[in-house]
Amino acid sequence: MTATIERKSARQVSKVDRFLTLIRIFLVSLIVIGVLAFIAQQVAPDNPFARWRNPDAVGLTGDQFKGLLMSGLSQGAMYGLIALGYSMVYGVLGFINFAHGEVFMAGAMTGFIASDKFSANGLWESNFLLSLVIIIVLAIMVSTLTAVLMERVAYRPLRESPRLIPLITSIGVSFFIQNAVMGVFGPSTKSYPQLPQWLSKQRSILTFEIAGTKLLVLLVAAMSMAGLWYLVERTRTGKAMRAVAEDKEIAALMGINVNRTIVTTFAVGGAMAGIAGILWGLLFRSVTHMTGFLPGIKAFTAAVVGGIGNLPGAMIGGISLGSAESIAPLVILEPLGVPGVSQLKDAVAFTVLVLVLLFKPSGLFGEQLSAEDRA
Amino acid sequence: MSHLMEIRDLKITFGGLDALSGLNFHVDEGEIVSVIGPNGAGKTTFFNAITGLVDPTEGDILFDGESILGLDPHQVTGLGIARTFQNVRLFPNMTVLENIMVAQHCRTSQLVLGALLQTSAFKKEEREIEERAKEVLAFFGSRLVGYRYDQPAFVLSYANRRRLEVARAMATQPRLMLLDEPVAGMNPMETAELTALIGRLRSEWGFTIVMIEHDMRVVRDVSDRVVVLDHGVPIAQGSYDEVSTNPDVVEAYLGRPAEDQA
Secondary structure, three states, X not given: OHHHHHHHHHHHHHHHHHHHHHXXXXXXXXXXXHHHHHHHHHHOOOOHHHHOOOOOOOOOOHHHHHHHHHHHHHHHHHHHHHHHHHHXXXXXXXXXXXXXHHHHHHHHHHHHHHHHHHHHHOHHHHOHHHHHHHHHHHHHHXXXXXXXXXXXXXXXXXXXXXXXXXXXXXXXXXXXXXXHHHHHHOOOXXXXXXXXXXXHOEEEEOOEEEEHHHHHHHHHHHHHHXXXXXXXXXXXXXXXXXXXXXXXXXXXXXOOOHHHHHHHHHHHHHHHHHHHHHHHHHHHOEEOOXXXXXXXXXXXXXXXXXOOOOHHHHHHHHHXXXXXXXXXXXXXXXXXXXXXXHHOHHHHHHHHHHHHHHHOOOXXXXXXXXXXXXX | OOOOEEEEEEEEEEOOEEEEEEEEEEEOOOOEEEEEOOOOOOHHHXXXXXXXXXXXXXXXXXXXXXXXXXXXXXXXXXXXXEEOOOOOOOOOXXXXXXXXXXXXXXXXXXXXXXXXXXXXXXXXXXHHHHHHHHHHHHOOOOOOOHHHHXXXXXXXXXXXXXXXXXXXXXXXXXXXXXXXXXXXXXXXXXXHHHHHHHHHHHHHHOOEEEEEOXXXXXXXXXXXXEEEEEOOEEEEEEOHHHHHOOHHHHHHHHOOOHHHHO
16 A cells, blocks of 8 residues: 555656756757857858847847946846845845845935935035945945844744744735835835946946946945955854854854844845945936835845855855846847847846756755754 | 852743752852753753753742843853753854854954954954864864864764864853763763863863763762752752662662562
8 A cells, every 4th residue: 555655656756857857958958049049140140040040130249248248247246235135134044034125125215315315415416425425324224224123023023933924024024115115205216316427437447348337336246245254254243143043042052142143134134235225226326115126036036046045155146147137138038039038137037046946956055954954 | 158050949841741840959169960860850951941941930040149040041151151962063064163263252242343444452352262262172182173173063073073062162161061961972982081071171171060961980980969850850969879879769760679569
């Protein structure tokens, strides 16, 4: 009796496996054929393989490709900064804080309000650097405060409950913040003031043409990441955070104040999201109460792609995701004759997620968590 | 003179079951006391109560004359009580050195700002923490030094993990150390070695030790006093020789001879 049951379940599993294998083969061949067709186009636009699916394809020039790469990298750097917050909270508390996108939105919104005021009284034009520093500091403060309040009000009371409960609560918190911001500031799209010419003009670095704003995004993101890495790996606070992530009870017995460490984790993740919010505002110059939604989900995807709980993984996941959604539509989908490729960014991003989950479910840099750790 | 730790009428109930009932216990500065008893006697619950992991139903726990009831575990550690676990619980993904450094958390004071600004006070403190960590690890001879410093704890052998856990407890700079079955699962040679180390923990580092142990040779060799628990009640107390011949103790461990039960 038992033998037949086992054989039956084994066959069911293998059916699912066969289906997954088919999806894997389909996705990989799609990518390979797309890339090959793209290469064929680049080498000789007239050869039959290049024109097989998409007779109108023209390929990309080197400068266009570099431009796509730079857009992808700067976009990805922001995903990465937000993803750090998801990853840190997951590492310490083991649940996904879906309201983290709203922390990012709070930073972008604060940046808008402050820069709008500065623009009105002339400081924005007369002393741009000073006002930039002030809006960054303000955004960090507001985002940090949002994240800390969120932890105190919504998540701490649920610390001992099953993980699904804070997860669902976080979705509620997300809706609450979106609607509160809409109620206070209205649903209209708000535009950041014009950036000074010297910042936004195109610059040429190592043959790469890049808008100054994107360069600023990359620099600030790199600095923030370096600072965070130093904090987590080298300081006493960082060691306490890692200890709490590994075993809260033992960490407490080692004299670590667990509650304070968890608040610190939220605060640091919030600060990173605040920085990302300002960068987003400077780059796209528009913000609404829904700004946090899609970047939040994408950043969560980036955290999973990089291996959730792993900080360099979150950053690299963000950058890969940003580059993939910027490059893949034109390199893989366009040669395959898919219509309207530039609107498929989001589809590409989530396909990347599916690919990672199919081939390496723990993420690119994910650690294999032993049963003992997760118990 | 007051005792270093004193426990008065401690009672802990888990959903109607008395894990401990009416436990009175004390330990003086510089003593090594063993707590023995059959499985389920409440020994680990007793440690959990002292370290603030479970709240007693009744009774009081005094450390250095002050009640420590209701304190959070990190505050208890701050007062100078450290413990190890029956099933070793390290931070497996942190290195050997980091495991020890993090244990000095409550003894250090530098905040994030100091780290970001790289103040000299921060650097000095980091250096001191590392020095102290190495000093603690040197206590175990050559087993946890040198190239071991930067290995993650999960690669260590079982015996080395146990040693590291003791080292981590030492690094919190306690006055009272609670060891939960320190030699469980070790071979006779390792057991003898650790037994000697427990003696040196008192003579060289000045720790007072309360130890739960099932290995009677270890209990005999190191303890000044033995307390026997059975079903949450202390049934005997005294030197090893007194306790080991006490009829109640023999009964708790081996049961009553068949003819007495009639």
